[in-house]
Every structure is written in structure tokens, then in C-alpha cells.
Amino acid sequence: MNLITPAEHPFAQFVRILGKGKRGARGLTREEAREAMQHLLAGKVEDTQLGAFLMLLRHKEESAEELAGFTDAIRAHLAAPAIAVDLDWPSYAGKKRHLPWYLLAAKALADSGIRIFMHGGGAHTAGRLYTEQMLDTLGIVRARDWPAVSTALDQHNLVFAYLGDWLPPLQRMIDLRNTLGLRSPIHSLARVINPLSARCGLQSIFHPGYQAVHREASRLLGDHAIVIKGEGGEIEVNPDSATQLFGTQDGVAWDEEWPALSPQRHVKPDSLRPARLLAVWRGEEEDAYGHLAILATIALALRSLGLPREQAFAEAEKRWSERNKSK
Known part of the structure; x- marks a missing residue:
């Protein structure tokens, strides 16, 4: 015994x-x-x-x-290396009601010279369309290590990195979602990390009340961040609803509300057709909802980099119209 x-x-x-x-x-x-x-x-x-x-x-x-x-x-x-980044852009939710228009916003911003580090944790929930599934279609580079991230940013201003490549233990926790039956707080945590100390971290938190918590976490960390309730949980402004911005910079928290851009809600598409994203990017098709979502999301990014709202929207129109449609 x-x-x-x-x-x-x-x-x-x-x-x-x-x-x-x-x-x-x-x-x-x-x-x-x-x-x-x-x-x-x-x-x-x-x-x-x-x-x-x-x-x-x-x-x-x-x-x-x-x-x-x-x-x-x-x-x-x-202990990530020093790589210049303007925007940290976490993408962990996936979309199920609308196409991921935020990807076209990110591409247009990159075309205009803004360096964006986008990262995500894989397609962990059935029925959603994830950034990882759109990279090849939209010509967005996926980098597997920090040197490749640096090279891609220098060449394209936009890069995607899978969480499992640069932080495997956290990816394992996210992958427990289907074992535990629920998303864990790791899904939220991944949005705060800002591993390359970008000038601003954009965060989308879907559930009400959590936006202020995330803003306070970033404030405690001394980060510059803007948190929104993005469409579907991604960093994408919903043009059919008012958007509350929860910001923090230099230790000071601030709030700003953007009114809805559309007087009435758009009809949700019957299905998500990924090829439509590329067609809209090339100017071959138009999408009323998508156009407004793209412009508002570009404006959000520009607001995070210091432009006031009105100027950010005017600049968003300009940068979208001047995008390189051949890419």
C-alpha cells in the first residue's frame, strides 16, 4: 500500500x-x-x-x-522579430451570412501601401467560409514562418499566417472546439495578441459586452487598438447597422459611433459564392451590400491609423477606385 x-x-x-x-x-x-x-x-x-x-x-x-x-x-x-506592420488583422470567425468582403478591403489597403499582418486559426466550425479558404482565389500569400512573413509584406503589403505555424499550443486549444462543444476564450485571446506590435490592432468581437473588455485588455497592454462588433465576428463593418468603435491609444479609451450606411437592410444572399469576390475586385460584377461593406471597412482601417471619419471614408473611396484590378 x-x-x-x-x-x-x-x-x-x-x-x-x-x-x-x-x-x-x-x-x-x-x-x-x-x-x-x-x-x-x-x-x-x-x-x-x-x-x-x-x-x-x-x-x-x-x-x-x-x-x-x-x-x-x-x-x-x-520573441517575434522586428517586422514593420501597420495593421494587425486577426481573422478567426469565418462568415456564414455574407461573403468575406473584408478581404477585398484588406487587398485595397495593401495596394495603397498599408502593411497588414492577417492571421487565423483554421476552418474550425462547419458551415462557415474562412479566410484560409480564399487565399488562393484572391492571390493572398500565406507565410509559414517569420522570414516569409517579412518577405511577403515587403513584396505585397499583405500576408496571412496560420496560428498553428507560429503558435502551435494556442492552435491546439482552438482545435478543441469540436471536442468541448464550445468555443473557448482562446478564440477571443487570439485577437488581442498583436504578435508583431503593429501600429494598430483591429479586433472584432461579436458578442455584446466583450468589446469593452477587449479594449481594456489592449489598454492595459499599452497597445493602440480599435474593437468593433464586426459582421459575423470578422473585421468587417456591417453597413446595415450602426457601428460602435471602442478605441484605445496612449492609455486613453475612446468611443465613436458610425451610423448605418444603408436606410434599409440588404437581403442576405441565398448562398455564398466565393468567385463573386474576385469578380467584384476585377470590376466584372457589382454588389450593393459588398460595396458598402468594403468602403466602410477600409475607412475603419484608415480611422485606426489616424484619419477622422469623414476623411477616412473619402480616402476609402479613392483607394478602392485606384486598386489594381489585375491582381
């Missing part, structure tokens, strides 16, 4: 903090979140602990301090 009491696993403390009953449980401090993520990135956590930790966070709803602490650990772990 073994009478020796087994030692507690070092990660157990973090599960206990989150799960110790209605009265005993609490959120993690920023330092605790940083330490917990260090364990996760090092692979020093049992699968049962990982699942419990992610679902307890999901049930509690992650705080700004937790998101900031997780990001602290991730940035230190990555």
Missing part, C-alpha cells in the same frame, strides 16, 4: 482559483494569468486540466486582466 500523499500538480492552483464554488471562485490576476499561460505554452498541463481550465474561463467570462496576462506570456514566448 502506498501511504505517500501525491504532490499536487503545479497547474491545479489555477483550476482551483476559477472553480472553487460560487463563493470561493474568482478571476485570475494579470500575474496569475501570465503564469498559467506559461504552463500552457510549455505543455506542462494535463489534458483534463486544460479542458477544465478553458471551460471554467468560458463560463466565468474572461476579464481584461486575464487577457492581458495571457498576452504577456505569449509575447515573451514568441
